[in-house]
Amino acid sequence: MNVGIVCPYDWDVPGGVQAHVRDLAEALIAMGHRVSVLAPADPDDDAAAALPDYLVPAGRTVPVPYNGAVARLNFGVISATRVRRWLREGDFDVVHVHEPTVPGLSLLACFAARGPLVATFHTAIERSRLMAVAASALQPGLEKISGRIAVSEAARSTLIAHLGGDAVLVPNGVNAAHFASAEPLPGWPGEGGALGFLGRIDEPRKGLDVLVDAFERLAPKRPALRLLIAGPGDTDEVSEALAPELRSRVTLLGLVDEGTKARMLKSVDVYVAPNTGGESFGIVLLEALAAGTPVLASDLEAFSQVLDGGAAGRLFPVGDAEALAQAAGELLDSPQERDLLRTAGAAVAKRYDWSSVARQVLAVYEAVR
Amino acid sequence: MGTVATVVLALALIATYLTWTASRMDRLHARTDAARAALDAQLVRRAATALEVAASHGIEPLRAAASAGYHSEQDARAAAETALSEAMRSVSLDEESATALAEAGRRVVLARTFYNDAVRDTVAFRQRRVVRALRLVGHAPEPEPFEIDDTPPLDTPLADTPPIRDAPVSPRVVT
Numbered sequence: 001m002n003v004g005i006v007c008p009y010d011w012d013v014p015g016g017v018q019a020h021v022r023d024l025a026e027a028l029i030a031m032g033h034r035v036s037v038l039a040p041a042d043p044d045d046d047a048a049a050a051l052p053d054y055l056v057p058a059g060r061t062v063p064v065p066y067n068g069a070v071a072r073l074n075f076g077v078i079s080a081t082r083v084r085r086w087l088r089e090g091d092f093d094v095v096h097v098h099e100p101t102v103p104g105l106s107l108l109a110c111f112a113a114r115g116p117l118v119a120t121f122h123t124a125i126e127r128s129r130l131m132a133v134a135a136s137a138l139q140p141g142l143e144k145i146s147g148r149i150a151v152s153e154a155a156r157s158t159l160i161a162h163l164g165g166d167a168v169l170v171p172n173g174v175n176a177a178h179f180a181s182a183e184p185l186p187g188w189p190g191e192g193g194a195l196g197f198l199g200r201i202d203e204p205r206k207g208l209d210v211l212v213d214a215f216e217r218l219a220p221k222r223p224a225l226r227l228l229i230a231g232p233g234d235t236d237e238v239s240e241a242l243a244p245e246l247r248s249r250v251t252l253l254g255l256v257d258e259g260t261k262a263r264m265l266k267s268v269d270v271y272v273a274p275n276t277g278g279e280s281f282g283i284v285l286l287e288a289l290a291a292g293t294p295v296l297a298s299d300l301e302a303f304s305q306v307l308d309g310g311a312a313g314r315l316f317p318v319g320d321a322e323a324l325a326q327a328a329g330e331l332l333d334s335p336q337e338r339d340l341l342r343t344a345g346a347a348v349a350k351r352y353d354w355s356s357v358a359r360q361v362l363a364v365y366e367a368v369r
Numbered sequence: 370m371g372t373v374a375t376v377v378l379a380l381a382l383i384a385t386y387l388t389w390t391a392s393r394m395d396r397l398h399a400r401t402d403a404a405r406a407a408l409d410a411q412l413v414r415r416a417a418t419a420l421e422v423a424a425s426h427g428i429e430p431l432r433a434a435a436s437a438g439y440h441s442e443q444d445a446r447a448a449a450e451t452a453l454s455e456a457m458r459s460v461s462l463d464e465e466s467a468t469a470l471a472e473a474g475r476r477v478v479l480a481r482t483f484y485n486d487a488v489r490d491t492v493a494f495r496q497r498r499v500v501r502a503l504r505l506v507g508h509a510p511e512p513e514p515f516e517i518d519d520t521p522p523l524d525t526p527l528a529d530t531p532p533i534r535d536a537p538v539s540p541r542v543v544t
Contacts, residue, residue, distance in 0.1 A: 140393060143393070143397060143400075143490045143494070144396065144400070146400055146404065146483055146487070147483045148483075148486065164489065165486045165489050165490065166482055166485065167482070168478070168479055168482050168483075363475065363476060364479055366476075367407055367411070367476060367479040367480050368404075368407070368483060369407075
């Protein structure tokens with residue numbers, strides 16, 4: 001099949017949607033399909049040499065505040081012309097846009113497309129007046145979409161609340177082999193046990209505070225227990241907030257690349273996801289499961305769903321440091337339970353592997369052709 | 370002169386708007402028709418898969434349910450297809466046959482979701498005042514949603530999609 005995929009966010013900036021589009025495109029290509037991805041990217045940039053063959057750069061972006069963050073998007077007459085040309089030259093069997101409610105390339109593609117159109121909705125947001133107003137303005141473009149996909153129940157609920165109608169659920173995928181084959185970092189996890197955390201360290205919703213609180217409860221009784229933290233943010237600030245005697249037992253890696261992320265997940269006995277809210281899917285949980293690391297997560301709906309209600313990972317009440325500490329202690333003391341979780345987790349990771357997720361996306365393409 | 374120009378411009382704008390609205394209506398009807406054809410094709414494909422599985426395993430209830438879907442008239446169609454879904458869920462099979470049935474069932478779920486979505490957009494557009502007043506609907510009959518229980522047999526991520534109307538609406542914040 002000849003597929004055109006549109007990503008509204010800057011290809012040069014790391015992000016969930018970009019990673020999703022990249023992995024989907026590569027999985028489809030591996031299955032023998034022809035794929036072209038249109039995304040904002042600066043073709044004159046030094047990074048252009050590193051752009052994959054299937055990517056068609058759509059020029060530089062403009063920063064736009066969206067959903068509490070700054071998104072770099074591009075739109076306007078020049079972009080619209082580029083989109084039309086890409087559609088004409090590509091002559092696609094199916095055009096697959098991502099996040100079409102974001103003002104950018106995907107929306108432009110909706111307006112310009114003539115053939116079968118599929119859209120994936122990634123975001124879960126509160127009902128907003130802006131979205132309600134925008135929805136009616138976007139309707140002429142959105143009503144051309146023949147097949148709507150949501151990546152999670154939360155994203156699907158958002159779509160239903162803002163736009164009405166329905167969508168089919170096709171989850172985010174994970175590149176299971178990449179995580180399964182990673183090597184632990186040198187010296188990890190060590191004899192005394194290790195807990196891991198991955199995410200923005202200065203964002204309260206990621207819940208690092210809860211984990212640090214739990215670690216302080218566990219540390220006195222487990223003198224060799226260590227904590228491995230990866231993610232962007234001010235590492236000095238986190239370090240200074242720790243009790244002085246614990247500082248040597250907490251390792252802060254800062255922002256890590258994809259390879260180090262996989263190794264970091266392999267390096268700990270238990271991966272902890274203490275998030276207090278705002279997660280629509282929890283892809284990092286799947287990455288930990290794919291790495292074969294038992295997961296201990298707060299019982300957010302999205303996490304509970306990924307972990308099969310607790311069968312593929314332990315859950316604890318959101319924000320409850322004492323419960324976290326107790327569950328982590330039990331897991332560290334029980335290699336048997338960790339093995340059970342590892343086996344159940346591997347089955348879940350396989351279900352979400354891109355090879356299986358891409359087949360589900362392909363079934364959607366076939367349904368609208 | 371200025372007044373004439375204004376009137377001409379206004380008429381041109383109105384004409385453009387009406388043409389555009391009419392083309393949107395046409396496009397929605399076309400989308401609904403295509404989605405209906407895809408749904409019918411997937412229902413036939415599912416019945417064919419069920420017949421094949423029923424024949425190779427000698428499962429009479431599944432065979433009967435599958436052929437009932439083929440032969441029923443429009444009104445009885447939904448009931449017959451729901452019965453086939455039930456028959457598909459109640460048989461236990463080897464993995465290959467079970468996967469084939471589940472796959473065919475999931476494709477019906479996709480096609481039906483997309484068809485009902487198209488119907489919803491089309492009906493909403495048909496009810497617009499300007500569309501009704503100027504009879505932009507043309508001769509196309511009003512499409513109706515196709516309501517069946519199409520829950521497929523195997524519990525897989527796609528099959529997890531709950532029925533449309535019971536969907537919990539609880540948006541949450543993410544970045």
